[in-house]
Amino acid sequence: MADVAKLAGVSGQTVSRVVNGNDRVTAETRIRVESAMKQLGYRANIAARALATGRFGTIGVVMFNLSAVLNVRIVEAVVSHAQARGYSVSLAVVDEPTEKDVRAAVRGLTDRAVDGVIVIEARVLDTPHLRLPEQVPLVIADSRAAHKHPTFGMDEAAGARAAVDHLLELGHATVHHVAGPAGSNPAQRRRAAWQRQLKRSGRAIPPAVVGDWSPRSGYDAARRLLMDDDVTAVFAANDQMAVGVLRAAAELGRRVPKDLSVVGFDDLDVAPFLTPPLTTVRQDLAAVGRRCVEQLIARVEEPSGGGSGQTTSRFVRPELVVRASTAPPPPRSA
Helix, strand or coil: CHHHHHHCCHHHHHHHHHHCCCCCHHEEEEHHHHHHHHHHHHCCCHHHHHHHHCCCCEEEEEEECCCCHHHHHHHHHHHHHHHCCCCEEEECCCCCCCCHHHHHHHHHHCCCCCCCEEEEECCHHHHCCCCCCCCCCCECCCCCCCCCCCCECHHHHHHHHHHHHHHHCCCCCEEEECCCCCCCCHHHHHHHHHHHHHHEEEEEEECCEEEECHHHHHHHHHHHHHCCCCCEEEEECHHHHHHHHHHHHHHHHCCCCCCCCCCCCECCCCHHHHCCCCEEECCHHHHHHHHHHHHHHHHHCCCCCCCCCCCEEEECEEEEEECCCCCCCCCCCC
C-alpha cells in the first residue's frame, strides 16, 4: 500500500479509502490510485482489511433447492446487488431443510468469514429448538411474517386471490387447482388463498390435485381433472405445471381458452411464448433479493441503527398478467 501511495502521489490513507470504496475520494484521485495499483499488481489483503474494519465484504446465502427457478432468481438478484455494493457472495445449498443441515450450513458460512447470512424460503427457522449464531446478522427471503429475523418476500396470497378473482369475473362457476407439493410453504400459501377466495365468493371448493412443480405433474393432474367436462377453469400453482395442463388439454381436445381457461403463477420467460400465451401471476423476485441485501448490509454496517435486533416484514405485491389462455366459459348445453 505504501508503494501504491508513493507511485500515485497520495497518502496511504487515500489508498485505503480507494481500496475500501470510500466516497471521500475525487474521481481523478481514484483513477490515479487504481492505475498505480494495476501497475504494481497490488491486491488488497482481505484478512488485514477484516482486522482493520471488522468486516469481510462477503454475504452468505443458504438455500434449500438449487433447481427451483424462483430460488435461483432470488439468488441472482442477491449476487447482483451485493456486488454492486462491493460485497461478494458465498453460497451454501441444503438438500433437506432440517435443523442439523441448516445449522451446518450457517456454521460453514461463518467459518468462511461472512458478515451476514440470507436464508431463502426458510421454513425450518420456525422450529423452536433451532439455534443460529446470534452474533451474525440474518435476513430471511420468505413469504411469512412469523420470523424473529427481518423478512422480505412475495405476497403470494394476493397473487392467488388475483388469479381466482380473474377467473370468477370471467364467469366461471368455480376454479380447480393444481397445487404444489404438500411440504412447500409457497404451495401451501397459494392453496390456502385459493380456498379462502372461493369460500368468500360463495363458490364450490373442489378438491385440489397435488403436483410436484414439474410439467409432468401438471400434465398428470390435468388428465385426471379434465375427465370431468364441467371443469372450465384451472389455476396451477406454478407456470411449469400450467405447461403440463396445456399439453393435457390439447391431447384431450379441450381448446384453451374456448373450452378451458388456465392461469399459472411465476411468469417464467417462456409464458408469453406458449400456445396460447399463458395468463399468470408475475413475481418481482429481483425486488425480494435486492431488499434482503439492503437490509442485511444495513445491519452489518450500522449494527446499532440498521435493524439489528428488530423484526421487519415487507412483502412485494405480485401482478396478474392477462394473456390469451383465459376467457369466459363455454355456454352450457341445454
